[in-house]
Amino acid sequence: MNQQPTETIEEIFINRGEEEQHQQLEDLLEAAEEGNLNLIAILHQAQNIFGYLPRRVQVRIAERLEIPFSKVYSVVSFYSLFSTTKRGKYTIEVCTGTACYVKGSQDILDKINDELDIEPGQTSEDDRFTLQDTRCVGACGMAPVVIIGDDVHGRVKPEQLPELLRQYE
DSSP: OOOOOSSOHHHHHHHTTOHHHHHHHHHHHHHHHHSOOOHHHHHHHHHHHHSSOOHHHHHHHHHHHTOOHHHHHHHHHHOTTOOSSOOOSEEEEEEOSHHHHHTTHHHHHHHHHHHHOOOTTOBOTTSSEEEEEESOOSOGGGOSOEEETTEEEOSOOGGGHHHHHHTTO
């Protein structure tokens, strides 16, 4: 037997305490209907509003744009810049490409785990950091490289990490 949802999409947002974000999303979708925003631009702005793209946001976008949810989801799941899980305020990317790995990127990942108690793909309990390992950032001469937010840090040593992370409090 198919059960109908008991809450509307608006009620889901309100029940999660996301009234302000919901209104921003609705304003974005209204502007998209009037303007010339493509799906990727809409998803990018929606991710900026919520910090990630949960299913309820994807469903709302599909409803308002009158496109299948599967189309929205396929774009979200294809592009690595989109996340369907909650992310921290700052993303820490540790390069694990060959040059960085040889110069100690695994030691950096281990130290971040000690400091923040997170593994790659996880977010710290205070929602400040999301840790990712990445293959190559194209800065091999600065190995090992750590990117925090938009800031690139080269020749990082594990003992520098506590002070480096404090800069993002």
